[in-house]
Amino acid sequence: MQKHTKMVLCTTILLLLELPFMATAVIDVYGKEVNGSNAVDKEKALRLLALQLQQRKPFLAGWFFKEAEKSTITGTIVAHSGSIMVVVDNKGVRFNVILSMRWNIGSNVLTLNQVFSEGYLSVGHEVTINALKRTATNSKGVTVTIIFGYEVLDKANNNHLYAIQPLNIQN
Secondary structure, X not given: OOHHHHHHHHHHHHHHHHHHHHHHHHHHHHOOEEOOEEOOOHHHHHHHHHXXXXXXXXXXXXXXXXXXXXXXXXXXXXXXXXXEEEEEXXXXXXXXXXXXXXXXXXXXXXXXXXXXXXXXXXXXXXEEEEEEEXXXXXXXXXXXXXXXXXXXXXXXXXXXXXXXXXXXXXX
């Protein structure tokens, strides 16, 4: 791996790992009172953090897509939280799959929360997920894999879900 690629990879992973800690620090610093009055409230601090993330998105997206490959995962949903769905395949391998926040099912558009609350996907269902996957290994041998699911077929109820996102992925 070239030195430049290693540096970009390490910096990106470092940013991703440090982001939650940076968010807390920004909120604490900008949420402090100055001379008895709140100079900048926590909501403004969160907006500042969101703006900084928006500015980094093109870089992170470019890093991800540059080496991403298509992947198909078949397994059972064992959990979901936020935008992460945990799937275990028949060999017992666990996959944390990042899902879009909006999904198309037939002629319906649903949020990810609605997809689970209305039973389109449920814990215990067997699914096949088409995804983009990126694996990176740092100089110390630590490997991180990011999986972004863009299409899900729920075999239990024959639901076919398509992620609504600002890009088209060709099969």
